Amino acid sequence: MTDGAAPDIRITSREDALYLLAEAAAIEHNLMCCYLYAAFSLKRSVEDGLNPDQVEILRRWHGIITGVAIEEMTHLGLVSNLTCALGGRPNFDRPNFPVPPGYHPDDVVVRLTPFNMETLDHFIFLERPEGSPVVDGPSFSARSTYRRVAAARRVMPSSQDFLTVGQLYRGIRSGLDQLAQKIGEEELFCGSVDHQASPAVVSLPGFCAVTNLKSAHAAIDTIVDQGEGAPQHRDDSHFARFQGIKAEYGALLLKDAGFVPARPVAENPVMRAPPSDAANRVFIDEPVAAVALDLANALYGQMLRLLVQAFGRSAPSQLDQRLLVDCAIDTMQCMAPVAEALTRIPASTTRPGIAAGMTFAMLRNLAPSLEGQAEWLVMSERTSELARAASEVSELVPGIDGIGARLSDVAGQLAKRAREIQRTDVMTEIPTQTFGKSESNATAAKDAARQNGVETASATGITIEFEAKRCIHSRFCVLWQPQVYKANVQGPWIDPAADTVEAVVAVAHNCPSGAIRYQRHDGGPSEKPPAVNLVYLRENGPLAVRAEIVLNGKPVGYRATLCRCGASKSKPYCDGSHNAAGFLASGEPATAVTPALQSRDGPLEILPQRDGPLRVKGNLEICSGTGRTVKRTTGEALCRCGHSHNKPFCDGSHAKVGFVAD
Numbered sequence: 254m255t256d257g258a259a260p261d262i263r264i265t266s267r268e269d270a271l272y273l274l275a276e277a278a279a280i281e282h283n284l285m286c287c288y289l290y291a292a293f294s295l296k297r298s299v300e301d302g303l304n305p306d307q308v309e310i311l312r313r314w315h316g317i318i319t320g321v322a323i324e325e326m327t328h329l330g331l332v333s334n335l336t337c338a339l340g341g342r343p344n345f346d347r348p349n350f351p352v353p354p355g356y357h358p359d360d361v362v363v364r365l366t367p368f369n370m371e372t373l374d375h376f377i378f379l380e381r382p383e384g385s386p387v388v389d390g391p392s393f394s395a396r397s398t399y400r401r402v403a404a405a406r407r408v409m410p411s412s413q414d415f416l417t418v419g420q421l422y423r424g425i426r427s428g429l430d431q432l433a434q435k436i437g438e439e440e441l442f443c444g445s446v447d448h449q450a451s452p453a454v455v456s457l458p459g460f461c462a463v464t465n466l467k468s469a470h471a472a473i474d475t476i477v478d479q480g481e482g483a484p485q486h487r488d489d490s491h492f493a494r495f496q497g498i499k500a501e502y503g504a505l506l507l508k509d510a511g512f513v514p515a516r517p518v519a520e521n522p523v524m525r526a527p528p529s530d531a532a533n534r535v536f537i538d539e540p541v542a543a544v545a546l547d548l549a550n551a552l553y554g555q556m557l558r559l560l561v562q563a564f565g566r567s568a569p570s571q572l573d574q575r576l577l578v579d580c581a582i583d584t585m586q587c588m589a590p591v592a593e594a595l596t597r598i599p600a601s602t603t604r605p606g607i608a609a610g611m612t613f614a615m616l617r618n619l620a621p622s623l624e625g626q627a628e629w630l631v632m633s634e635r636t637s638e639l640a641r642a643a644s645e646v647s648e649l650v651p652g653i654d655g656i657g658a659r660l661s662d663v664a665g666q667l668a669k670r671a672r673e674i675q676r677t678d679v680m681t682e683i684p685t686q687t688f689g690k691s692e693s694n695a696t697a698a699k700d701a702a703r704q705n706g707v708e709t710a711s712a713t714g715i716t717i718e719f720e721a722k723r724c725i726h727s728r729f730c731v732l733w734q735p736q737v738y739k740a741n742v743q744g745p746w747i748d749p750a751a752d753t754v755e756a757v758v759a760v761a762h763n764c765p766s767g768a769i770r771y772q773r774h775d776g777g778p779s780e781k782p783p784a785v786n787l788v789y790l791r792e793n794g795p796l797a798v799r800a801e802i803v804l805n806g807k808p809v810g811y812r813a814t815l816c817r818c819g820a821s822k823s824k825p826y827c828d829g830s831h832n833a834a835g836f837l838a839s840g841e842p843a844t845a846v847t848p849a850l851q852s853r854d855g856p857l858e859i860l861p862q863r864d865g866p867l868r869v870k871g872n873l874e875i876c877s878g879t880g881r882t883v884k885r886t887t888g889e890a891l892c893r894c895g896h897s898h899n900k901p902f903c904d905g906s907h908a909k910v911g912f913v914a915d
Contacts, residue, residue: 262424
């Protein structure tokens with residue numbers, strides 16, 4: 254199909270559009286897996302035989318490729334919303350690898366291969382704009398010449414040829430325009446927006462709900478712009494990013510012709526012995542690799558189950574959707590280290606010199622479960638099974654410790670939802686998680702603090718606690734109460750006896766970082782959680798949090814300043830590094846139209862994601878530096894790498910830039 258032009262995409266009915274959206278979803282899903290497989294294969298450390306400069310470069314490449322894969326998930330979500338808008342159910346199915354000829358046009362070859370120059374050329378070819386002179390590598394070139402043409406005057410939808418993925422989407426865009434003229438825009442977009450995932454659930458650049466032609470165009474344009482970067486060139490498109498890696502790769506080879514960036518992972522690995530075509534596949538039969546592969550694929554399958562349940566729900570609830578999406582992300586983050594560990598294990602007892610790789614094996618049935626208590630019980634049960642399996646496999650496979658515990662936490666969240674439904678016997682909004690009474694939380698925080706380098710100073714009626722690692726040197730204490738907080742002195746510098754208890758308490762309450770806390774011994778009231786949970790966006794600075802904060806499952810008080818520049822050495826807390834780093838981030842982003850919260854207080858759970866954002870769960874108002882409400886939410890992913898184009902919200906940039914943080 255390379256020679257000549259492909260015919261125009263033909264859409265004459267809603268069924269045609271839904272059929273082609275299903276193929277588009279499968280393409281996005283397949284590409285995501287191919288990109289992740291290549292990223293997992295990259296060497297990452299000096300133990301792989303790299304020098305420090307190469308380690309830095311390959312970690313950056315890993316971030317770029319992973320970032321592209323995340324955007325393929327964005328595209329899959331947009332296709333799902335388009336499908337819901339037309340009255341269909343989203344499609345997460347795809348064929349197992351290697352994808353057989355005929356499923357896509359013969360130039361769209363998708364198979365699992367390690368990262369090398371030919372694989373990179375293939376990625377560039379797949380993401381190329383229409384009319385580009387880019388050619389595919391010889392081993393990826395089509396080995397057949399079949400055509401997929403939709404015959405005229407047929408009512409059964411049919412696969413169709415297209416030269417590029419961009420051409421497929423432009424054909425869908427044109428087809429929707431024609432259908433809107435034919436049957437009316439309101440009739441065409443008959444699906445309720447409530448069944449889609451909203452930007453409040455999926456916080457990624459360009460993600461939107463679809464309600465009409467304008468929003469459908471926006472969704473499709475985002476996919477094409479992020480992929481091939483057409484019609485205008487974009488330096489951050491997938492096509493441009495892959496070309497950038499190729500230029501750098503070529504320069505490295507000129508310096509060292511023997512440079513090999515990836516481990517020798519299998520091409521076309523399979524989980525079970527292939528009945529035929531065995532020469533073109535690698536059966537993963539080495540015992541340790543086999544059990545690790547089994548776990549990785551099971552985690553992938555559970556991630557898909559969770560995503561399937563999140564889209565197209567008959568009883569829409571943003572909180573249910575967000576819980577499902579969050580659990581899917583957590584499960585995928587557990588899958589990634591297992592997939593990378595596989596690339597360090599021999600693949601087969603009969604194929605020496607080849608390392609294993611994840612196969613992304615598909616379940617036979619991805620139909621959504623019936624909604625209600627049973628869906629949560631089943632998902633919790635399955636996640637608990639995977640947690641136990643992960644704990645067992647971690648004894649055999651290095652580098653995946655802790656995954657069992659993370660999965661147990663996910664299972665607990667799903668089981669909690671099931672219990673809530675059992676209590677109410679109806680689908681309800683998820684109530685804010687409780688962690689005990691405020692006083693007990695505060696006491697627990699103080700007990701934990703004493704074991705973690707906290708200075709104390711006591712006087713009649715009060716004890717002051719100072720936690721240096723949380724201090725951002727706002728100097729409120731030394732400016733407002735210099736007799737208590739003595740700057741530039743040798744030895745003890747805190748003297749709570751130098752002022753009244755009430756005055757000491759008032760200054761402590763204004764310490765934005767929570768570095769200063771106190772215990773009263775005079776019978777007066779202790780600090781209470783705020784009536785409204787708030788995050789203030791400091792101009793070119795950190796996130797200032799006021800809430801009953803539960804950080805990584807541990808209560809840490811009611812005030813904290815959290816890093817959002819990515820440079821702090823005390824992550825997740827700010828240490829002032831944004832100043833030296835020249836960090837730029839508005840404290841006055843645009844206001845989002847969000848409904849009032851049913852409740853505005855309660856525990857605020859903050860979960861810093863490894864190499865990723867701050868996941869926040871609980872009632873929260875995000876405010877500008879001047880106090881204007883930017884967004885009301887019950888769950889959000891907040892950028893902490895400093896590179897999001899949608900600050901303060903995460904847009905996946907942490908993966909592109911190779912952000913590293915526990």
